[in-house]
Amino acid sequence: MSQVFDQYHTDKVPLSVAAKIKFMNHVNDEHQDELALFVEAFADTKLSNEMAVVVAEVYSDGLLLEASVQNVEILPNHKAEALPDAVSQFFIEFENVIDETITLKSQYINLLQVASKKLGKQAIKQQERYFTVIDGYYASPNMFRLVVAAPVDTPLNHAGYAYLFEVNADVSVSHESTNASANASEKLQRYYTLRKVWQDAETQQIQGWVDTYIHGDTPGGNWARAVQAGTQLKSVRDYPEKIAHLNEGQCLLICDETSMPTVANLLENWQNPIAPIVIVMTNDGAELSYLQEIELSQTLAEINSFKQDNIVHILNTPSIDLPDAIVSAIDTRLEDGSILIEKVWGALSAADAKILRRQLKTKFDLSRQDMVMKVYWRTS
Ligand SMILES: Cc1cc2nc3c(=O)[nH]c(=O)nc-3n(C[C@H](O)[C@H](O)[C@H](O)COP(=O)(O)OP(=O)(O)OC[C@H]3O[C@@H](n4cnc5c(N)ncnc54)[C@H](O)[C@@H]3O)c2cc1C
Numbered sequence: 259m260s261q262v263f264d265q266y267h268t269d270k271v272p273l274s275v276a277a278k279i280k281f282m283n284h285v286n287d288e289h290q291d292e293l294a295l296f297v298e299a300f301a302d303t304k305l306s307n308e309m310a311v312v313v314a315e316v317y318s319d320g321l322l323l324e325a326s327v328q329n330v331e332i333l334p335n336h337k338a339e340a341l342p343d344a345v346s347q348f349f350i351e352f353e354n355v356i357d358e359t360i361t362l363k364s365q366y367i368n369l370l371q372v373a374s375k376k377l378g379k380q381a382i383k384q385q386e387r388y389f390t391v392i393d394g395y396y397a398s399p400n401m402f403r404l405v406v407a408a409p410v411d412t413p414l415n416h417a418g419y420a421y422l423f424e425v426n427a428d429v430s431v432s433h434e435s436t437n438a439s440a441n442a443s444e445k446l447q448r449y450y451t452l453r454k455v456w457q458d459a460e461t462q463q464i465q466g467w468v469d470t471y472i473h474g475d476t477p478g479g480n481w482a483r484a485v486q487a488g489t490q491l492k493s494v495r496d497y498p499e500k501i502a503h504l505n506e507g508q509c510l511l512i513c514d515e516t517s518m519p520t521v522a523n524l525l526e527n528w529q530n531p532i533a534p535i536v537i538v539m540t541n542d543g544a545e546l547s548y549l550q551e552i553e554l555s556q557t558l559a560e561i562n563s564f565k566q567d568n569i570v571h572i573l574n575t576p577s578i579d580l581p582d583a584i585v586s587a588i589d590t591r592l593e594d595g596s597i598l599i600e601k602v603w604g605a606l607s608a609a610d611a612k613i614l615r616r617q618l619k620t621k622f623d624l625s626r627q628d629m630v631m632k633v634y635w636r637t638s
Pocket of ligand 1: 420448449450451452469470471472473476477478479497515516517519520633634635636637638
């Protein structure tokens with residue numbers, strides 16, 4: 259599926275689809291870890307921590323990736339002779355050639371699935387899933403909780419397992435009669451995490467919570483509040499959050515309202531003997547109750563005043579510089595110098611995640627695997 263490019267010259271014609279630049283910017287900004295995964299899986303090359311990998315070009319039959327030592331600026335339209343020594347190129351072949359019926363997105367997701375499987379990691383699954391609403395109520399001032407009946411094979415213990423829900427689908431239509439491809443481009447989709455999953459003792463049914471942050475008149479929040487008991491919710495993709503690195507070492511978790519469900523689930527199931535430090539930002543101070551009221555795992559419950567000492571709250575206001583506030587909250591918590599952060603998991607807005615990913619990776623000298631800073635929402 260891959261071949262190593264010894265030189266830049268190629269007779270391939272770059273793809274000219276309009277969405278290509280947006281795709282490249284998005285992947286290069288937010289998914290470099292996945293590109294490193296492709297190089298490892300398809301070119302049998304494990305990139306060192308100092309190497310950054312980007313999509314340099316997209317062709318109808320694959321991606322041209324360039325890996326270089328971080329901070330080496332690669333100029334646009336560069337020629338082979340101008341490439342710094344540190345640049346390696348890899349051509350990663352798609353399963354199918356992109357045309358009017360095969361999309362770039364589908365081929366990228368396919369690469370992700372094949373690479374993850376090859377390396378024994380969990381990956382996105384493109385599959386329809388149906389959930390039935392049982393109840394709905396506010397779990398904290400702005401977090402609206404849907405209690406749902408979930409498919410029987412829903413993972414019970416994977417914190418951060420999320421689904422891409424269709425939030426404007428005609429929920430009254432039965433799924434057998436729904437034509438999946440019809441109006442696909444008009445479907446509004448939003449990711450939501452399964453906050454908690456359990457098997458109901460009486461009915462044996464798998465049930466769960468989907469917690470949605472309500473922030474004004476938005477499609478996701480409106481969808482969650484509008485559905486009724488009995489409504490069927492449709493998801494088109496499963497997304498397993500990357501949390502395996504948190505099993506050992508001193509961890510730092512960073513969340514806002516959208517990622518509190520994942521952090522709550524992590525803390526309820528925490529087995530790592532070292533307690534994590536949690537930085538939580540909310541727009542409403544009262545929202546902290548969402549994390550303060552959870553039942554901690556036995557490991558954390560045995561630690562004196564974990565919630566008081568290790569959950570650090572930042573009240574977000576329009577005048578605050580969030581990345582700065584987060585870094586100074588971390589510095590204050592680590593003041594006595596006895597704690598060394600070894601792993602990070604966080605999920606925030608695109609702008610803040612981009613700044614923090616770089617800053618914290620350098621600050622704590624973290625490897626690509628140990629620094630997971632995801633984008634959960636973006637300003638439009
Ligand atoms: C893997 C994954 C799991 C997620 N899990 C959850 C979850 O469990 N619960 C949850 O609530 N969200 C979760 N999110 C985030 C959720 O998918 C997005 O916040 C979603 O875009 C919200 O949609 P919306 O329709 O409310 O607002 P959008 O239509 O995305 O945005 C409308 C407006 O609101 C602004 N906006 C969007 N989000 C926020 C915000 N958080 N704070 C302030 N302004 C905002 C935008 O800038 C825009 O102006 C998850 C995201 C991912 C990628």
